[in-house]
Amino acid sequence: MTDHVRWGILGAANFAREHMGPAIHLAKRGRLAGLATSSAEKAAPFAALAPGLQVFDSYEALLADPEIDAVYIPLPNHLHVEWALKALDAGKHVLVEKPLAMKADEFDAVIEARNRTGLLAAEAYMIVHHPQWQKAKALFEDGVIGRLIRVSGAFSYDNRADVGNIRNKPDTGGGAIPDIGVYIYGAARFVTGEEPERILSARINRENGVDVWSHITADFPSFHYTGVVSMRMAQWQDMTFHGKDGVMRLTAPFNPQVYGQAEIELHRKTASGEPEVSTIRFPAVNHYVEQVSAFNRSVLMGSDYPCPLEFSRGTQAMIDMVWAAERAG
Structure with missing residues (x-):
């Protein structure tokens, strides 16, 4: 790894184009280096933002590239755990859009993979960085x-x-x-x-x-x-x-x-x-930029990340309690 974090994004989601792509570009000690999308039209705004951006035609191709250090995952909610695990297994640090999982116990596999690989994995709960x-x-x-x-x-x-x-x-x-x-x-x-x-x-x-x-x-x-x-x-x-x-x-x-x-x-x-x-x-203050800057610091300097997966799991546990209360009437 260089003196900055080289980021890739899985998918050209609107939110990534409007908020997180620019945040990665502006954050301290980070660079938007890759985007996985098969659409040249969707890739164009990202390439305009980050000259030299490498566009991959599949998520797997981006994860296989050794020039990518970390990935941001803005995919639909039901795909978050699957691709977070694939990214960690590919040796990438991972920032996953919230909610990372649909149930609290689904966090456990990601926490285990984080601990096993020694990589940083976090949910993009940006407000705590503001x-x-x-x-x-x-x-x-x-x-x-x-x-x-x-x-x-x-x-x-x-x-x-x-x-x-x-x-x-x-x-x-x-x-x-x-x-x-x-x-x-x-x-x-x-x-x-x-x-x-x-x-x-x-x-x-x-x-x-x-x-x-x-x-x-x-x-x-x-x-x-x-x-x-x-x-x-x-x-x-x-x-x-x-x-x-x-x-x-x-x-x-x-x-x-x-x-x-x-x-x-x-x-x-x-x-x-x-x-x-x-x-x-x-x-x-732009909390998306602050979030990515905090992530970069943790990756490069080993500093504690302000919003660990255990905190995000606790919020999902509260959501699970709400669903259970609804079912109970």
Whole structure:
């Protein structure tokens, strides 16, 4: 390996073209070196972004190339585990789009392969790399809102018109919870360091076999949780941590710059008892770039990766609990 990580992408997905391809190109100590696609038309935007890009006509050909150090996998959800394992067995570090797996125990094979090969494997849970979330965790741990009582999360958009979208198809692992539930569930776990004890309620609406709207409530060891995700509602993002002494609210917590500016609002009282709102702003950070830069550091320098597979497995375990609560009625 050189002094930078040479990246390949399996498939010319729209998300890879719009977000992760540019992020790999911009990240410190990384280079977009390869793309696996049989479509010259789909390869063109990537080649324009990264001159000298090598285009492979199959995933297997990219994985066999010794000039590729790491691969990003943005394939449909149901293919993530299969190709993560193939990439690790081919000697490549792996960053897999979320959700890495459809059930928590499916993570175990990838964790075993990571441990066996000594390579880095991670789910692309980009928000934990953003300073908005790192600051929120630090503020919570410093006790600025006092004893935590309630956490609520909401993430919604409307893609009902896009009937061909893989998120609207059950055979590709579609659904709102696999797509965006990972954010509102994992964010609560990341900030608090706690795991859900039980799902109190799970109301889920489905269309064509996929969940399109859900409202869940859960008990964590020290707080009550409420979460809503939907692919059939007006666009909205919000995470709120409500404590005895204050409220911490994160705006644009999942798609900063695209949805809005990332901010942390702190609602507390002054020493004289007057209400006070202070705002911390993060106007220019790209969390996809930060994610790839962190991955490169871990590969090249051996530093701890901020979002290990064990954390991502825990979020999927919470999703599994939601599915079980739905089945139980």
